[in-house]
Amino acid sequence: MKHKRILFLTLRIFSATGGIEKVCRILGKALFENTFSGNCSLEICSSHDSFNQAKENFYFTADCFNGFENKRFKFLNAAFCKGIKSDVVILSHINLLPIGWLIKLFSPKTKLLMLAHGIEVWSLPLGIKKKMLNACDEVLSVSQFTKDEMIKLHGDSAKKYSVLNNCLDPFLPILANQNDSKDLRSKYGFAPIDKILFTLTRMDATERYKGYDRVLQAMALLKNEFPNLKYIIGGSYDKIEKNKIDELIIELGLKDNVMITGFIPDEILKEYFLMSDVYVMPSYNEGFGIVFIEAMYFGLPVIAGNKDGSVDALLNGKLGTLIDSMDINALRNAIETIIKSSSKAKVDKDVLMANFGYEVYKEKINGILN
Amino acid sequence: MCRIAGIVNFNWSTEKNQQTVENMCNLLKHGGPDDGGIFTSQNGALVLGNRRLALVDLSQAGHQPMHYQNRFTITYNGELYNYLDLKNQLIQLGHQFSNHSDTEVILASFAEWNVHAFEKFNGMYAFALYDQSIEMLYVVRDAVGIKPLYYSVKDEQLVFASEVNALKNVDFNWTKNENWPVFLMAYGHIPEPYTTFKDVSTLHKGSFIKYDLKNRKHSIQSYDFFSFSQEINHSNNLNSLIRNQIEKAVQSQLVADAPVGVFLSGGIDSSILALLSDQYKKEGIQSLSIYFNENEYSEKKYQDLVMTKLKGEKHQFLLSKYDFENQLPQVLESIDLPSCDGINTWFISKHAKSLGVKAVLSGIGADELFGGYPSFQRMNLARKLSLTPDFLLNLFKKNTKKPFNRISYLGMEGIKGIYLFMRGHYNVHEIATYLEADERDIWNIINDNPMMGDIKQLPTQNQASWMEFNLYMQNQLLKDADVMSMAHGVEIRVPFLDKGLVKTMFSVNADNKFSGKMPKQLLIDSCKDILPEQVWNRPKMGFSFPFSNWMKNNSYLEDLMQDSNKNTKAYFNDFKKGNLHWSQMMSLMIMKTRNEA
Numbered sequence: 001m002k003h004k005r006i007l008f009l010t011l012r013i014f015s016a017t018g019g020i021e022k023v024c025r026i027l028g029k030a031l032f033e034n035t036f037s038g039n040c041s042l043e044i045c046s047s048h049d050s051f052n053q054a055k056e057n058f059y060f061t062a063d064c065f066n067g068f069e070n071k072r073f074k075f076l077n078a079a080f081c082k083g084i085k086s087d088v089v090i091l092s093h094i095n096l097l098p099i100g101w102l103i104k105l106f107s108p109k110t111k112l113l114m115l116a117h118g119i120e121v122w123s124l125p126l127g128i129k130k131k132m133l134n135a136c137d138e139v140l141s142v143s144q145f146t147k148d149e150m151i152k153l154h155g156d157s158a159k160k161y162s163v164l165n166n167c168l169d170p171f172l173p174i175l176a177n178q179n180d181s182k183d184l185r186s187k188y189g190f191a192p193i194d195k196i197l198f199t200l201t202r203m204d205a206t207e208r209y210k211g212y213d214r215v216l217q218a219m220a221l222l223k224n225e226f227p228n229l230k231y232i233i234g235g236s237y238d239k240i241e242k243n244k245i246d247e248l249i250i251e252l253g254l255k256d257n258v259m260i261t262g263f264i265p266d267e268i269l270k271e272y273f274l275m276s277d278v279y280v281m282p283s284y285n286e287g288f289g290i291v292f293i294e295a296m297y298f299g300l301p302v303i304a305g306n307k308d309g310s311v312d313a314l315l316n317g318k319l320g321t322l323i324d325s326m327d328i329n330a331l332r333n334a335i336e337t338i339i340k341s342s343s344k345a346k347v348d349k350d351v352l353m354a355n356f357g358y359e360v361y362k363e364k365i366n367g368i369l370n
Numbered sequence: 371m372c373r374i375a376g377i378v379n380f381n382w383s384t385e386k387n388q389q390t391v392e393n394m395c396n397l398l399k400h401g402g403p404d405d406g407g408i409f410t411s412q413n414g415a416l417v418l419g420n421r422r423l424a425l426v427d428l429s430q431a432g433h434q435p436m437h438y439q440n441r442f443t444i445t446y447n448g449e450l451y452n453y454l455d456l457k458n459q460l461i462q463l464g465h466q467f468s469n470h471s472d473t474e475v476i477l478a479s480f481a482e483w484n485v486h487a488f489e490k491f492n493g494m495y496a497f498a499l500y501d502q503s504i505e506m507l508y509v510v511r512d513a514v515g516i517k518p519l520y521y522s523v524k525d526e527q528l529v530f531a532s533e534v535n536a537l538k539n540v541d542f543n544w545t546k547n548e549n550w551p552v553f554l555m556a557y558g559h560i561p562e563p564y565t566t567f568k569d570v571s572t573l574h575k576g577s578f579i580k581y582d583l584k585n586r587k588h589s590i591q592s593y594d595f596f597s598f599s600q601e602i603n604h605s606n607n608l609n610s611l612i613r614n615q616i617e618k619a620v621q622s623q624l625v626a627d628a629p630v631g632v633f634l635s636g637g638i639d640s641s642i643l644a645l646l647s648d649q650y651k652k653e654g655i656q657s658l659s660i661y662f663n664e665n666e667y668s669e670k671k672y673q674d675l676v677m678t679k680l681k682g683e684k685h686q687f688l689l690s691k692y693d694f695e696n697q698l699p700q701v702l703e704s705i706d707l708p709s710c711d712g713i714n715t716w717f718i719s720k721h722a723k724s725l726g727v728k729a730v731l732s733g734i735g736a737d738e739l740f741g742g743y744p745s746f747q748r749m750n751l752a753r754k755l756s757l758t759p760d761f762l763l764n765l766f767k768k769n770t771k772k773p774f775n776r777i778s779y780l781g782m783e784g785i786k787g788i789y790l791f792m793r794g795h796y797n798v799h800e801i802a803t804y805l806e807a808d809e810r811d812i813w814n815i816i817n818d819n820p821m822m823g824d825i826k827q828l829p830t831q832n833q834a835s836w837m838e839f840n841l842y843m844q845n846q847l848l849k850d851a852d853v854m855s856m857a858h859g860v861e862i863r864v865p866f867l868d869k870g871l872v873k874t875m876f877s878v879n880a881d882n883k884f885s886g887k888m889p890k891q892l893l894i895d896s897c898k899d900i901l902p903e904q905v906w907n908r909p910k911m912g913f914s915f916p917f918s919n920w921m922k923n924n925s926y927l928e929d930l931m932q933d934s935n936k937n938t939k940a941y942f943n944d945f946k947k948g949n950l951h952w953s954q955m956m957s958l959m960i961m962k963t964r965n966e967a
Contacts, residue, residue: 037563052599055599055877061596063598063823063825066827174483
């Protein structure tokens with residue numbers, strides 16, 4: 001990398017636990033490590049986080065971090081002043097496009113990059129932001145699907161669209177010496193003979209594309225043949241959606257087969273992965289789905305939809321099973337195939353790491369910045 | 371403490387790789403006089419070398435490179451101060467140990483926790499650890515950056531060593547870093563990550579190189595760092611918190627199977643270390659001090675005062691003009707990366723060696739953490755001055771008086787400009803004149819290398835602490851301490867840079883940390899019960915060493931400068947007239963001895 005002042009603008013990095021925030025933390029780490037060469041400097045400005053939230057993080061030193069705690073004007077002012085002096089500005093979200101556009105207006109030499117994650121770039125009309133896309137030198141989409149959707153909707157508004165797949169968090173626990181899955185099952189009230197399906201998602205009445213309702217329907221088709229089939233839905237939820245899903249569970253006669261956990265802290269998330277047999281999430285609007293590669297990292301076979309960014313995460317089916325997410329029978333059959341196999345279907349770890357390892361991600365970032 | 375070197379090279383024969391590492395180890399022998407060894411991987415592409423200075427487990431069981439579980443191999447330089455805690459944890463987890471060294475604890479930690487082991491380590495170290503089952507090499511440096519590690523990756527080949535000098539003769543067709551004289555003149559040292567070669571870098575503190583021998587790819591990843599915060603304040607019973615941390619650090623750093631001493635200068639920091647460590651050892655601690663015949667520079671009376679309170683052996687050495695004159699060429703020869711300081715460390719380490727003391731405690735780090743430098747008071751002013759338009763700042767560039775001649779550095783962005791304003795040696799105009807280069811080019815070299823962000827968001831005095839800790843201490847003090855002590859096979863230990871203490875100090879509210887009438891008030895208050903008042907409540911000494919006077923009539927220096935170009939001669943004349951500091955003259959001497967002037 002040759003002598004660059006890099007400014008990374010984000011909405012949130014630490015004050016939320018979603019996929020976008022995770023991507024921002026990992027990108028922050030990659031950018032921070034690049035400063036070790038002496039050839040670039042880094043500043044990270046977050047609109048919503050506070051400085052205190054950054055001080056204990058493992059990804060990058062808080063010395064390069066500015067948290068504006070929702071003080072929008074201060075954030076915009078700092079972002080603009082720093083941005084026009086920067087060689088590269090990276091926007092973590094399309095909502096930051098106006099400030100990126102303004103920076104580019106006053107400093108055309110500044111290279112403007114924007115991350116495109118998923119639903120946020122295609123779910124709503126962009127309005128004026130569509131014109132602002134012109135200011136972007138490169139839009140980095142987390143999957144081919146996101147890239148295609150953007151081009152479909154916004155044409156060639158940006159100068160260049162490219163794909164930068166998400167990667168595994170380098171701070172995921174190393175898998176040697178983990179607890180035996182039998183112990184974990186007993187800890188969470190499951191029997192050794194249970195076959196456990198797992199989905200990690202926010203249950204949100206306004207974002208209902210993850211497909212857990214269809215997993216329940218597929219389970220109903222399998223329950224007689226596999227009475228020990230269990231399903232864990234992990235992640236925070238809103239009341240409306242929870243009530244709706246509870247009703248569906250009762251309606252399908254799956255009351256004893258389903259566990260809805262609510263939010264699972266990162267520290268114990270690995271235990272859910274380790275005790276499960278299959279990760280299943282037949283979504284149809286996934287930007288990428290970091291959770292798929294995380295599940296595979298923990299050795300879980302994965303079932304995902306074949307119409308969205310999940311295709312990238314599963315390497316076009318090379319790493320897991322892709323199905324038509326709306327086809328309940330296909331879902332049923334995919335689950336059956338996996339749970340019928342005597343041992344967990346093997347995930348090819350070498351292929352996984354060669355495509356979604358942190359080192360590979362960093363190499364791609366360096367390529368883009370240079 | 372040892373010296374290490376290694377190579378991964380697929381293009382050379384096994385014999386050439388081995389010979390290269392053996393040659394590097396021979397050049398590092400001064401720092402590891404007790405033992406040596408090399409390890410070669412099965413395919414012969416990887417060779418790790420070690421020169422050992424034995425301090426913990428002096429037996430042959432501590433030989434390096436060391437192996438574990440027929441899978442892991444390490445060559446290690448340093449000390450792990452929490453190794454006994456980690457060892458107990460690892461024994462609980464079923465690990466077995468064949469010796470008493472901290473080296474084996476690092477191996478077992480890695481076997482248990484993989485790269486997450488690194489963040490658990492508290493110590494000073496640089497090591498290379500090879501996992502032969504997956505053919506992965508990890509080259510790791512400690513979080514504070516106490517131990518240096520230099521490396522190069524060229525055409526998929528990796529080579530590393532504890533000193534740049536050891537790399538010089540490796541058949542890698544090195545490219546000289548043409549900018550190093552500029553750095554030396556501006557900073558008085560070569561700032562990390564640069565070295566005298568374009569293709570050799572310093573490994574960043576708290577990071578590791580992960581080199582995959584299967585696909586010949588590498589990446590550099592961070593595993594630990596320090597961030598300032600404001601969470602600890604007086605309500606946390608600050609004095610006793612700090613005192614406990616210092617005591618813990620000193621106790622853990624006294625662990626050794628070889629004699630340990632303390633460098634006692636007579637100042638606050640070293641006096642605290644001497645007084646505390648003396649309590650923890652039954653026979654007391656051996657103290658080593660240097661004093662001068664020139665009273666205005668000598669701290670002997672303060673050393674004497676502290677020594678009366680010590681039960682251990684006391685050693686005071688007179689450093690005379692005669693010694694200085696005789697040994698100066700050797701001092702210059704010991705320098706690895708060009709640096710304008712470290713002379714006193716060279717001499718005191720020499721005496722330590724003659725006494726058979728293998729490790730010594732030093733007070734490095736206290737000034738940076740507790741606010742012992744003038745920069746802590748001047749940072750506010752510097753920030754305000756840096757708002758002055760560049761054309762006004764540049765009016766001072768031809769001024770010959772410090773600090774006015776360095777004001778123009780404030781035109782550089784952020785903390786770098788302020789650092790050079792406060793600690794720079796020569797200004798851009800002087801460097802350009804000396805090197806007969808264009809001022810704009812010199813400005814750009816310094817401005818762009820290394821790139822640094824700003825830290826304006828930190829409280830002002832934490833900015834000074836950041837600057838002294840990450841720039842001055844990192845690039846100057848720690849490098850000088852390492853090289854000058856290892857030139858004699860002596861290890862310098864730095865209790866104030868214990869990881870726990872550093873993390874605590876970085877978390878103390880700046881107002882609480884730097885309040886009080888005296889610089890380092892918090893440190894003084896934490897240790898007032900053991901520290902004589904005359905030591906902490908004494909008049910300031912303007913100069914610390916009489917080197918300027920000694921160098922003015924130094925025959926070696928006269929000879930060295932005799933056939934210099936006109937610029938060098940002009941600067942030498944300036945020095946003799948008293949217009950240059952001795953450390954500025956040192957920079958010129960180093961360039962001269964390395965044929966750069």
